[in-house]
Amino acid sequence: MIESLHTIINKSRDLGAVFSEARYLKRDLTRLISQNNEFSEIKTGIIQGLGVRVIVNGRYGFAATSSESSLEQMVRQAIAIAKARTDPQGISIPEMPSHQESISASVSKDPADYSIEEKMNMLRNAEAAMQGKNVSSTRAIYQDFADVRGFVNSAGTELIIKDAKTEFIATTVVKEDGQLSPGVAFVSGTGGMEILEKKPPEDIARKALAEACDLMGAPVVPGGSSRVVLDHELVGLLAHEAVGHTAEADWMESGSFLKGKLGQKEASELITLVDAPAVNNASGWCIFDDEGTRGREIRIIENGIVNDFMNNLELAERLSLEPSGNARAWSYQDIPIIRMRNTFIKSGDFSFEELIADTKNGFFLVGAEGGQADKNGEFMFGTRKALEIKNGELSGKAFKGASISGNAFEVLKSVDGIGKDFKMDMGAGYCGKLQPAKVDGGGGMVRCSVLVGGT
């Protein structure tokens, strides 16, 4: 594999590239889905390929192929693209240290050592834990994938990176009087089966069942501006969706809310918001990015002050930032773009009970659904459950959650309490920004004001 990458670099140079990067990816995936105790999908597969990015005449060109026999054709395509461009922008070759390393995500129990039968039994046991009165439908999903990434560039960097992700998702649907009530729970992270040993699928399944039962017959949360306490999943989404995207240097440069705000106070002084290459076994593990840059921790907001931006080599140079290692590509066919990794709000001083007790009236919001953000700071993300807070106590009343929205920085300015328990809890999903990325998010629970889009 490394030889092929060097062949690509050499060929690129021969054809006139002043700089080139060659990447390889092999992704080995296994996925099982069981629904109502019947396996509707069991699949395994391998996707692999190569990509090259070149600089010719101050412009990038990129090409990729799944066929190793087409290496030269791929390089020629990339060179031709760079030459076909007539845009005035000139890319300069970035100054960068070179690295020669081989690193692997920590995996103590390799999923490849477990048979399909063992994985099937795990799902069977999980579905058994979801059985109960009025349960009409259960679904258990297991997935693992292992990536081998190779990277070589003409500056002398040579990297082999092995990543692994394992996850389990449980969904229960309860039915009463013709009405359906779903519940969802998941566990996900970087690593192997040890992730599911720490959080067993049966426990996850029981959590999904409990949620479905809690919300059966519950009304939708009342809408309007509200004081809320966000659980760890939602704090992750706040950090990632509402704030994080505006701090990606490409978004920032093109006019996101944070443009021109370096050094300014745009959040409560309680807020320190970080994007890190690794946090325990969180899903956004990225020690070296797909430009060969070693990742560093970015303190996007420190004590309420805008402090730093996530970047790639091109923007680090243009904006005089220290390279951060945030240039990521989902597959060999994708150009690396600035993506988040593990984004969190640092924990604070409040216990959960204190956060609730200090909230006169509002909601404790639990469970994240999908979210989106615009560059002007306007965000939306979904919540699954809302527990009423009345006079500083959980009243016991549960509502079906609704989407919440606001301007990210007005929300951050409204934060007056952060929980002391830290948890990364957003890893089962993917971020979408023209291509997927495995990310994670979380932090301490947060109390703030948002617009709740209920009835």
Added chain:
Amino acid sequence: MEGFNEQALAEKIVSKWEKTSEIDGVEIFFSKTRSLQATAENNKIKDCQESTESGFGIRIVTKGRGGFAYASGTNLELLEGTAERAYKIAKSTPKVEGLAIGGGGGVTYEQQAIFDPELDQMQPDQIISRTEEILQTAQNVDSRVVVDNILLRSSSSCDGIVSSSGLSFSFRSTANLPLIFCAANEGNKIGSFVEKYRLSTHNDIDISELATDGASLAVDGLKALKCEEFTGSVILTGHALSSILAWPISFSVCALNVQKQRSPFQDKLNEEVAAEILTVRDSPNLEHSLSAFPIDGEGNPTQEKAIIEKGVLKTFVHTQTTANRAQVSATGNATRLDALSFKLRSYNVPPTMPFPIVLTIPRTRKSLEDLTAEVQKGLLVHRFSGNVVPETGDFSGLVKQAYYVQNGEIKYPIKGTMISGNIYKALRGVIAVGGDLETPMGYTGVYHLPSLLFPPLSIKSQ
């Protein structure tokens, strides 16, 4: 793209495996795609890339047990190894009731309906030039326009299926996606972001019109005001309907969801589920629709059919397996949708989920202005950013590219506003169907949708 030998290789593998006595069925889906893509960001060309990918997915059924394996690349050794993997999985799994390979006969195919030689032969300089045209056109609308992102993707594919049911079929298709994402800046004020895109199998999209529309809406967004909180009628155009309506309907009529008792429509066949003025169809042969196809993901012919007719639920949509279980004929709705990568037909996805191939709502002669004239106090919404729970129908989220309407007239653009409601209740109260058309891409494919006028929904404001 040139022709390829994937079909011949697949025939060899199927021929070998179907001779094995314990094999009930073998199916190989193969695919080869060339994609050309250019992007612009922050008012300038950013990247251009070309990629080619080939791969195949193999499904083997033995004694009622199924296994699926896939791999990228194409050579005989790789196919043989992958078939072995699929077989090993099949041997390990329990029997699945009704499991069968599809692939009935009677397929007709007109290549020109979904294949455009112009897109097939697109070169980097052409796609760069078209991207520049979108950029220039948008910037020329108004000096305040900031083109945040442009993506222009052109792809050409050869896909096919070979199966032990006698099917050996390959087809060529092309795809064209121009997308613009822009806003307008005035001093420190940034207006609402506008997203506009079109989808077609042909090089027939007016990219200047797309760019002008997007930029004009962006400038309009500078005038956006917050509106009061109220309950009012809402017009949702096609793009807004893709998540609020098309996704939950697709989810509910999926026979697998029905058979697994998670569909809210499961006991409602031949019952009223929507207003009488509403008809929803599956139209898999629509010309120039990206989702349109002569066969489904397992080789059964796709079929034009009513899903909801004048408000009454007429059919669920099936794969071969769900049809066998329900003791009905297959409806040609097995999909291979890779939702993560937005690929409509992907070799790494087994054809186990049935969804409408091209979900459509027949249009009327009413214009969007006619629908607007029927609104006393409400909203006109072009884009929705929110969530829908398909099992319950509850939805809530932000409205984007939206306007406040009063006494039948658009008054001003709005911002910071959310709507919520229940789509299954709202379907029963649809007041009017429009004559306009949008073709958004959603969770289950490409939809062809006119605007719909809904009865009062909850409207909240920041």
